[in-house]
Amino acid sequence: MTRRSTAGPCDPRPSEITPARIYYNRRQVLAALAAAPALSLPGSSRAAAASDLEPNSFEDITTYNNFYEFGTDKSDPAKRSGDFRPRPWSVAVTGEVGKPGTYDLEDILRPHTKEERIYRLRCVEAWSMVIPWLGFPLGELLKRFEPTSRAKYVAFKTVLRPKEMPGQRFPVLEWPYVEGLRIDEAMHPLTLLATGLYGKPLPNQNGAPLRLVVPWKYGFKSIKSIVEIRLTEQQPPTAWNRSAPHEYGFYANVNPQVDHPRWSQASERRIGSGLFAPRQPTLMFNGYAEQVASLYRGMDLRKHY
C-alpha cells in the first residue's frame, strides 16, 4: 500500500496526505492560532481548529459502528462480523457506462494508487470521529468505465448475505442496503473508495473489503461492502430515505441549520473526547464547505435535506 499523491488538477489537499508526524505539528500550529482570537482562521471554531484532524483510536473506530447488517447495537458489528468473508469479492460496474462488467476486486483496485486520507465522519445521530482511511478517489474508478452522457447519478449496493450477516435476517431496513450520489458528487476529489484504515485492510465491521467515504455528508451515505456500482439517469433510491423519507433525504449534507425532525443537528459529540467534554458545534458540510459548497449553489438545502 503506497502513499503518493495523485497527479493532476484534482489533487487531494496536502492536509489529507501529509504524514502523521507533520500532521500533529500542523494541529499544534492551528491550536495556537485558534487560541489567539485575532489570528484565528476565518469560519472555523476553536474546537474545529484544535482537534478536527486528530484521528480516533483504532479501537474506537472498530468497536463503535452503525452497520445494521450485523445488528443494531453499536457493538454488534465488531462482535458479529466474524463469519463474514470479504474474499473472494467481485464488483459489478453497470448501467450508463461504456464498459460494463463484473470484476474481481483485485482488478478493480490494481490500477489505483492508494493514499491515506484523514477525514471527519459525522453520523446523523450527532456523533463524529476522525478516521485515517486508505483509498483512492471514486472519480478515478468511474472514469475507467467511461460513463455515458446519460449518467447523472451513481447508485451503490451492499452485499446481501444473511448467512454471514445476521442483521439481514430481519428487515430493520430493506436489504440489500442501497445508496447513491449525484454524478458531480461522485466525481468530486474528496469522494473516496476506501479499502483500509490506519494503513491496514478494512475490518469487517468497517465495511470490508470496499466502501465509500463521502465526508461532507452524514455517515449513512458512506455505503459499506460494495458489490455493485451502477450509473443511472434517474435519482436512485437510498436505504434510509426508503425507511423514513421525512427524516433522511437523498443529499444528507451535514448542516447544523437543518435539524433532524426528532433531534437537533447543531452540535455533535466527538467520540474519544471523554466523559467530561462538552458537545462541539457542527460545521457546515462537516468542515468541507470550502471544497463542496459550490456543488449546491442555488439549492435550498432545507428542502433538499
Place this chain on the structure above:
Amino acid sequence: MTTIGDGALGKTHAQPARDSRPGAAQGPATRSRPRRWFIKPALFLVLSLPLAMLLLRLFGIGGLGLGANPIEELMDTLGLWGLRILLLTLCVSPLASLLRKPWIMGLRRMVGLFAFTYLALHFLVWLVLDKWFDWRAIVEDVAERPFITIGATALLMLLPLAVTSTKRWMRRLGRRWQQLHRLVYPAAILGVWHFWWQVKADWREPLVYALALALLFAWRIRRSRARR
C-alpha cells in the same frame, strides 16, 4: 398479624388484617414470615446490580468499560434499566394477586424507588454530562424535541410519587394518595413512548416494552371490571 398495607388493594387506613378474599391464607401469618425476611434485602441487591455494573464500567474496573461513547452508554443503560424496573413495579400488584401472596405488595415501594433512582440518574447524566448545564440548550431541547418533552414529563410525574412514597405521606393524603399514585400509569406510557421515539429503525425492543405495558394494563382493567 400482617396488614395489607399500601393503598393498592383499596385500604388506606389501619384495619385488623383479615384477608377475606377467596383463597387467602387464614390463620397465623407468622408461620411463613421467618422464611420471607431475606426477600427484601435480596431484592435490593438484585436491583442494585445494574448500577453496580455501571460503576464498574465507569471506573474501568476488571477491564470493563463504557465504550467509545461513554456518555451515551451511561444514559442509555440508566434509562433502559429505569424503564424495566418501572415496568417491574407495575408487575408487583398483579403478581401479589395471582400468587395470592399479599405480602408481595410490601416490596412495591422499594422497586418503585429504584426505578425513580435510575431514571433520575438518567436525567442527571443528560443534564450534566451531555448538556453541561447549558440552560438555553436544555430549555430548547425540552420545548422543541418531542421525545425529550415526553421524557421530562414522565420523570416529572414520577417525582411526587417518589416524594410521597412513605407511610407518613400515605396517612397524610388518605384516599388522595391512591389517586396521586395513579400517575404511574401515564408516566409508564410516556416512558415507553420516549424510548420508542429515539429508535431510528429497530422498533423491536420498545415494542416488547409496549406489549408488556399493554398486558399490565389489561390485567388492571379486568380487575377493576371484576370488582363492580
